[in-house]
Every structure is written in C-alpha cells, then in structure tokens.
Amino acid sequence: MKISQSSLQKVKTYVGFTFKAGKAVLGVDNIAKITKSILVVYSSELAQNSVKKLNEYAQKFGHQLYEVEDFIEISPREGCKAIGIKDQSLADAIIKQLNI
Numbered sequence: 001m002k003i004s005q006s007s008l009q010k011v012k013t014y015v016g017f018t019f020k021a022g023k024a025v026l027g028v029d030n031i032a033k034i035t036k037s038i039l040v041v042y043s044s045e046l047a048q049n050s051v052k053k054l055n056e057y058a059q060k061f062g063h064q065l066y067e068v069e070d071f072i073e074i075s076p077r078e079g080c081k082a083i084g085i086k087d088q089s090l091a092d093a094i095i096k097q098l099n100i
Helices: 005-020 028-032 048-061 088-098
Strands: 024-026 039-043 064-068 082-085
Touching: 005 024, 005 082, 005 088, 024 028, 028 048, 028 082, 039 048, 039 088, 048 064, 064 088, 082 088
Parallel strands: 039 064
Antiparallel strands: 024 082, 039 082
16 A cells, blocks of 8 residues: 555654553564454565565454555664554554555
8 A cells, every 4th residue: 555755754753652661562473472453554565475474474363454555654663574563543543644
C-alpha cells in the first residue's frame, strides 16, 4: 500500500512513540512470540515465507496486517522489515493513517 507523505510522517511519529513506550517488537520471529492481538506493519520487500508466517500468526492470534511500500521511512532500524505494535490506541491511530 502506498500512503501519502503526510500520513507516512504521522505513522513514523506513532511508531516512534510505541518504541519509547516499549510497546513495539521488531522482526517476524519476535512478532510470533506475541499472543495477544496487535497491529503488524511490514515491508512490501518482506520475503514470501515471512509473509506467510505473518498471515498464519494473524489468523491464529487476531493480528491486523498492513503491507507498506515505503516501510523504510517508518522503520526505526535499518534492515527491519516488520514491526508489531502492542498498544491499542497507537495501533488505532496508525490504522487510521494507513487507511487514508
């Protein structure tokens, strides 16, 4: 999904808030360890096997998945291709920006 520059900047800010609050996890393997419902935002460059794993976790644990083309702009770490958001209010704010 391609999102506008202003929405992308807001998502980046929200992701930063989640990291400061300790409410985010990086990477597919770490996301797999989270069993409660969260938001997962991942890069369109993520490998197909990893996307398949995320889809399985989403069905099993109720995660919401969003693929983002400009993921490198919102990722706090180089090389990271998936972020799990554990805070519901920040997840809702990110979803709102991704759906614009």
